[in-house]
Amino acid sequence: MENNLFSKYASSIRALNLEKISNAQSIPSDFLLGKDGELSTHYIPFDYVNTKAKVVLVGITPGFTQWKNAMIEAQKQLLSGASENSAWIAAKRTGAFSGTMRNNLINLLDAIGVNTWLGIGCCDALFSSHSDLVQTTSILRHPVFIKGDNYNGSPSMIRTPFLRDQILAHFSQEAAQLNDPVFIPLGPKVTETMAWLAEQGVINKDRILDGLPHPSGANAERIAYFLGRKEKSALSVKTNAAQLDTLKSTLMLRVASLT
Incomplete structure (x- = not known):
C-alpha cells in the first residue's frame, strides 16, 4: 500500500472550509477511507x-482534535506556497498528540528519563528541534470514529476485521521501515495490540516500553501522582498509588538500561 497519500488529498485539503467542520460527522466525505457499520475511518x-x-x-488513533489541527496546518502550508512534502511533514508535527495530551505526554516521558536517554533537555524538543529522534504514530494511523465519536478501544482492534486490517496495512508496514527503535504504547489497549503484533513477529517484544499512564486529560489524577504533583493522601480510591510507584520505578530502570 502506498505510504504517502498526501498528494491524492492535497486539493481537497486546500478547498476545506475548516470553520464549518466542528465534529467528526462534519468531515467531508472526500476524506472517508472506509466504513463498517458504526465504525468509520478518515484520512x-x-x-x-x-x-x-x-x-x-x-497512540490508539488520532481523534477529531488531531484531525482538525493537522488539516489546519496542512492547509496553511499549502496556501502559503509550501511544497506538498513540506506541508505533509508540518501537518504531522503539528497535529500529532496535539491538545492537552501533548503536554502531559512530554512531562511523563521526562519523568521516566527519556529526555536523558535521548540526550535532550526536555521531550518537548521531540515536537520541534529534535523531531528527527521520534516517530509519532498510532496503532490505527487514520482517525477511527464510532457513531461519530472518537474510538476508544471498543470493539477490540484485534478481533474486529475492519480495524485489524488497518493495523496490518499501516502500522505493520510502518514498523517494518524502522531501525529497531523503542516503542512506547500509550494505554492498555495499545499495549495489548502491540503484544499481539510482537507475537506475529511484526515488532520485537523486548523493545516495547509499556506501562506509562495514558496522557489523556481524563487520566489527570494518575498523571498528577506519577509526576509528583499530588500527594498519596489526597488521592481518590480510584487511583492505586502503589501500582503507579512500581510502574514508575520499573520504567525508570528500563530507560536507564537503554542509556
Missing part, C-alpha cells in the same frame, strides 16, 4: 515515517 496526513527514529510514541 489524516500522518503517513510520514521517520525511518531513523530512536523512539516511537504509539
